[in-house]
Amino acid sequence: MTNNPALKEYLDTCQTRVDQALNHWLPADTIQPEKLHQAMRYATFNGGKRIRPLLVYATGQALGMEPDKLDGAACAVELIHAYSLVHDDLPAMDDDDLRRGKPTCHKAFDEATAILTGDALQTLAFQVLSRDPTLPQNPEIRLAMLETLTLASGSRGMAGGQALDLDAIGKTLDIAQLENMHIHKTGALIRASVKMATLCAPETSPDTAKKLDHYAKCIGLAFQVQDDILDVESDTETLGKTQGKDQDQDKPTYPALLGLPEAKRRAQELYQEALDSLATLDDKADPLRWLAHYIIQRSH
Numbered sequence: 001m002t003n004n005p006a007l008k009e010y011l012d013t014c015q016t017r018v019d020q021a022l023n024h025w026l027p028a029d030t031i032q033p034e035k036l037h038q039a040m041r042y043a044t045f046n047g048g049k050r051i052r053p054l055l056v057y058a059t060g061q062a063l064g065m066e067p068d069k070l071d072g073a074a075c076a077v078e079l080i081h082a083y084s085l086v087h088d089d090l091p092a093m094d095d096d097d098l099r100r101g102k103p104t105c106h107k108a109f110d111e112a113t114a115i116l117t118g119d120a121l122q123t124l125a126f127q128v129l130s131r132d133p134t135l136p137q138n139p140e141i142r143l144a145m146l147e148t149l150t151l152a153s154g155s156r157g158m159a160g161g162q163a164l165d166l167d168a169i170g171k172t173l174d175i176a177q178l179e180n181m182h183i184h185k186t187g188a189l190i191r192a193s194v195k196m197a198t199l200c201a202p203e204t205s206p207d208t209a210k211k212l213d214h215y216a217k218c219i220g221l222a223f224q225v226q227d228d229i230l231d232v233e234s235d236t237e238t239l240g241k242t243q244g245k246d247q248d249q250d251k252p253t254y255p256a257l258l259g260l261p262e263a264k265r266r267a268q269e270l271y272q273e274a275l276d277s278l279a280t281l282d283d284k285a286d287p288l289r290w291l292a293h294y295i296i297q298r299s300h
Contacts (some may be wrong), residue, residue: 007290011054014074017067018053019045021075025128039109039117040124044082047100049298051223051291052077052193058287059197059212062278063204072132073145073196076125080153081189083121086114088162125149136200145196152192161185165251173252179221181252186227187220211277215288218274223295225267228253232260234299267296 022044029038053074060070089096089104090111096104106114129135129146136142151157161184168181194216198209232255254263274292278285 004290004294007287007294010058010287010290014054014057014067015050017057017071018050018074018078021071022078025075025124035109035113036116036120039105039113040120042108043086043105043117043121044079046102048078048082050078051295052081052189054291055190055193055216055288056197058291059194060200062212062281062285062288063198063201063208064284065197065201069134069200070197072128072135073200075132076128076149077189077193077196079121079125079128080149080158083118083125084158084189086118086121090114093162093166122153136202138202141199141202144199148192148195148199152188157184157188157192161188168252170250171252173257175257178252178254178257182221182224183217186224187217190220190223191216208281211280215274215277215292218270218277219292219295222267222270222274222292225254225263225270226296226298228255229260229263229267230299271296
């Protein structure tokens with residue numbers, strides 16, 4: 001996954017933490033309705049990289065927080081991400097058969113179960129934020145975290161970005177339109193991951209919070225640029241999903257708009273801008289720096 005031993009150790013530690021939190025909150029697959037609960041677990045524990053929870057933990061570390069105060073936020077954002085992938089893969093959306101090298105939820109179960117799985121994962125995320133005992137007890141902070149995640153998930157965030165994406169099929173967008181689409185579709189949840197961790201540390205200065213948000217905006221876009229590059233350069237086995245799908249569906253992408261060399265240059269530009277945003281933070285912010293590098297170097 002990465003050639004950075006420090007990052008690999010950090011990834012392993014954080015992934016174990018959030019998986020334990022997810023296992024706690026997800027209903028057992030022996031509880032009725034068993035099929036729905038099996039599908040929820042299938043969609044959540046299917047080999048995801050846990051980038052968004054990692055950003056929660058890394059932001060918290062940069063702000064001097066202990067990871068056990070962030071498990072609820074990390075869990076909630078991953079549940080939203082898992083729900084979005086289940087729905088994105090549906091025949092009415094991207095119509096994908098593979099996700100992370102395994103049959104997509106609607107293929108492993110059925111379409112109706114997949115729709116209900118996404119619905120249930122989404123609502124569970126908000127239950128976690130409202131009930132998790134490790135998160136700040138201040139009701140104003142809890143409400144701000146709920147608002148952050150709802151805005152990032154809805155029509156002004158991820159769902160709106162998906163609507164723009166579907167509407168853009170077969171159309172030619174300029175760079176501003178393409179980036180606006182991905183600021184919503186991919187970037188909103190990444191920014192929410194960083195913001196929720198920042199909200200857990202209310203003593204954070206407005207200037208630091210602003211710089212962390214800009215970091216998140218940059219890596220959110222960089223993540224999508226790299227996704228588009230991999231859709232051109234990688235293969236189905238490495239990606240764990242169908243390679244070349246965007247081109248086949250005539251979707252606007254960074255390589256299609258800018259060309260592959262310029263798309264790679266844009267990813268590097270965004271990476272450097274993200275690092276610049278962290279310039280005033282000390283080495284506790286190193287995991288954020290490592291994650292920014294990983295996002296533009298990853299192979300899947």
